[in-house]
Amino acid sequence: MELEHGAKVWMDGALVDYAAAHVHILSHTLHYGVGVFEGIRAYPTPNGPAIFRLTEHLRRLQTSSRVYHLPIPYTLEEMTRAVIETQAVSGVLPSYIRPVIYRGEPGLGVKNTHGKVSLAIGIIAASKYLGEASETGVRAKISPFRKPRSDGLPSFAKANGNYLNGYIAGVDAQTDGYDEAILLDTNGYVAEGTGENVFLVRDGVVYTPGPPSEILLGVTRDSVLRIAKDLGLECVERLISVNELLTADEVFFSGTYAEIAPVREVGRHQIGDGKTGPITREIAARYMRVVHGEDPNYGEWLTPVPAAGKLAPPVARTRR
Numbered sequence: 306m307e308l309e310h311g312a313k314v315w316m317d318g319a320l321v322d323y324a325a326a327h328v329h330i331l332s333h334t335l336h337y338g339v340g341v342f343e344g345i346r347a348y349p350t351p352n353g354p355a356i357f358r359l360t361e362h363l364r365r366l367q368t369s370s371r372v373y374h375l376p377i378p379y380t381l382e383e384m385t386r387a388v389i390e391t392q393a394v395s396g397v398l399p400s401y402i403r404p405v406i407y408r409g410e411p412g413l414g415v416k417n418t419h420g421k422v423s424l425a426i427g428i429i430a431a432s433k434y435l436g437e438a439s440e441t442g443v444r445a446k447i448s449p450f451r452k453p454r455s456d457g458l459p460s461f462a463k464a465n466g467n468y469l470n471g472y473i474a475g476v477d478a479q480t481d482g483y484d485e486a487i488l489l490d491t492n493g494y495v496a497e498g499t500g501e502n503v504f505l506v507r508d509g510v511v512y513t514p515g516p517p518s519e520i521l522l523g524v525t526r527d528s529v530l531r532i533a534k535d536l537g538l539e540c541v542e543r544l545i546s547v548n549e550l551l552t553a554d555e556v557f558f559s560g561t562y563a564e565i566a567p568v569r570e571v572g573r574h575q576i577g578d579g580k581t582g583p584i585t586r587e588i589a590a591r592y593m594r595v596v597h598g599e600d601p602n603y604g605e606w607l608t609p610v611p612a613a614g615k616l617a618p619p620v621a622r623t624r625r
């Protein structure tokens with residue numbers, strides 16, 4: 306299947322044709338997985354295209370890059386403008402925006418801290434990450450592959466290499482006929498999906514794994530907690546056992562690409578009555594209104610994207 310994508314890729318300040326956006330085969334990131342990235346969405350809104358929670362994503366990119374000794378050669382303002390510019394010229398909406406920080410060549414040698422660090426920003430047309438299951442309910446498998454402990458592989462960093470774990474768990478679940486995997490940590494507590502955080506609802510209270518769970522602190526997770534609190538719901542962040550998950554009234558995933566996706570089965574266990582629960586439905590409906598700019602109470606989460614010809618002049622693009 307050919308993916309619809311943005312016309313250009315932003316590479317260290319230049320907008321390069323999609324087909325010409327290459328990196329060297331001896332790039333450090335390609336060999337050792339030492340890179341960090343973000344996944345961001347832009348949506349149509351009544352005021353034109355807007356990027357959802359751009360600053361929070363770019364701040365997490367900065368945090369992730371610090372963990373892996375990848376000094377980003379651009380400021381937050383420069384990266385913000387670069388993402389807006391790439392979206393403006395992309396020609397796709399709704400879109401999924403992928404900034405990636407990688408170390409190029411000379412790249413061989415694990416402890417490499419001298420290869421050039423670069424930023425690239427690619428864009429694809431966004432679709433439903435979990436396909437039809439996003440609407441009808443996801444069938445998730447409790448993965449036999451556990452999340453590594455954060456004292457070995459920090460889960461709070463959105464690092465390329467972390468996705469080896471998500472990949473092996475996700476393909477295992479898919480091969481078994483499930484839509485997605487739910488990974489447990491090494492102590493058997495619920496961690497997250499391969500690209501989503503996990504929530505459950507019991508007796509009207511919303512629960513989600515919180516630190517010290519081995520999770521990525523999702524931007525969507527944060528949005529869900531705020532929306533749920535605004536809806537008057539009690540929210541609890543703590544360790545979650547498999548038993549609690551299997552006997553929950555409702556379970557749902559949250560993620561930038563997955564948005565809010567109801568889970569109807571975990572392993573062989575049906576969740577609730579197997580249909581999207583009322584609280585999941587209410588949170589998902591508000592989330593979709595918010596990302597589409599239809600709820601002024603969350604306006605600060607949206608960064609407008611002007612037409613390509615109307616962009617502010619570039620902030621200095623000099624490497625530092």
Ligand SMILES: Cc1ncc(COP(=O)(O)O)c(C=O)c1O
Pocket residue numbers: 344471497498499500501502520521522523524525526559560561562
């Ligand atoms: C492993 C993992 N957990 C959780 C999430 C959800 O994070 P966010 O809501 O910031 O997209 C993602 C997606 O980025 C992910 O890859």
